[in-house]
Amino acid sequence: MIYKLPEGWREAKLGEVTDKIFSGGTPRTKEASFWDGDYNWMSSGETRLDYINNTEKTITLKGIQESSTKEALKGDVVIASAGQGKTRGQTSFLNINTYINQSIISLRANNNYLYNKFLLFNLRSRYSELRGISDGHSIRGSITTKMMKDFPIKLPTMTEQKVIADTLSSLDDKIELNNKINENLEQQAQSIFKHWFIDFEFPDENGNPYKSSGGEMIESELGMIPKGWEVKKIKETSKDIVLGKTPKTTDKENFGGDMPFLTIPDMHNKLYVDNTERTLTEKGINTQANKTVPKNSVCVSCIATPGLVSITKEATQTNQQINTIVPKIEYTYVYSLMKSLSNKIILLGSGGTATNNLNKTQFSNIDIVVPSHKHRSVYHKLVETLFNMILINQEQNQKLSKLRDTLLPKLMSGEIRIPLD
DSSP states (O other), X not given: OOOOOOTTXXXXXXXXXXXXXXXXXXXXXXXXXXXXXXXXXXXXXXXXXXXESSOSEEEOHHHHHTSOOEEEOTTOEEEEOSOSTTOTTOEEXXXXXXXXXXXXXXXXXXXXXXXXXXXXXXXXXXXXXXXXXXXXXXXSOOOOHHHHHHOEEEEOOHHHHHHHHHHHHHHHHHHHHHHHHHHHHHHHHHXXXXXXXXXXXXXXXXXXXXXXXXXXXXXXXXXXXXXTOEEEXXXXXXXXXXXXXXXXXXXXXXXXXXXXXXXXXXXXXXXXEOOOSEEEOHHHHHTTGGGOBOTTOEEEEOBSSTTOEEEESSSBEEOTTEEEEEESSOHXXXXXXXXXXXXXXXXXXXXXXXXXXXOHHHHHTOEEEEOOHHHHHHHHHHHHHHHHHHHHHHHHXXXXXXXXXXXXXXXXXXXXXXXXO
């Protein structure tokens, strides 16, 4: 059904209601003096986040001065104008000032006509439309600043814009609060892990920290470890290690079912795999049934973006960039251990090649410290409660996101109106 423009609303082009629409650039990647500086710099892949509170990379003043990058300001709305997969068309809100690359377009609302968060939600609700206008513009498709200046937007009064945006923001705020709680809970678990299993200060039989209280240490391939502990390879602590695989993408009947199909973008900032962009049908599952891993398996990205770690919430399949441990010891310990080994996995995967790649054999043969069953068991009982709280918050976020995404197009079109009082 097509809805008429609601009473009191008007239509404009974005160029008419913004102060600035621009894209940025990238300092030369091989010039070390341009990078790791004091200024935030954002690439299009980071638009997977709804709100930008920090950036993955930073640049120097020299990098700014000797490149075409431009600064977007706190309160700007940024959109990925190009990028692989589903990146193009993704929209984020800046909570910081940051320089941007050439695959990002920044939009600065004119406060007399357009509320910046209303702009955020409006563009977020029109992802397919943004993808549509850019298809065919280049081989991969791209969105240009001219397209954005000419892009139409339906505008209620400023008062109604703020009421709509603030209503949606309240859902985002709760999601963000849950994310911060989860981050804190995971930090607690990792802090305990480090204290017990890296610093070896787990409670001894008298409740005192083991190593500093004179607990007996023995030599191992990985240095001194507590007596009774062992060094083993990852494969020795696993029922199985499964390297994922992708069913034939040309056969559409393989996709769109009930089984999660995990890829690297699904793993960012997620302890549990609670949602995946793609799913598999029964047909897709059966083409590679031996690739299905059970609940509480530990997935580790080993190609392209190595070092990400997540736990499966249910039976899952992954693509070929992920090695999954089906643990024979406590999954909480395996997860925390893999998180602690993230930098080592990145180093092992680099190997001097353009694309980071740690194969299954190399991954399976990594040496790890395996504490006694007693100490692993106590750790598991302690942190499993934290993990369960994280899962509850993730599941609540899924429901809040679904509610927000259901309301979003209806509020943006005026199909649903919110009383202004």
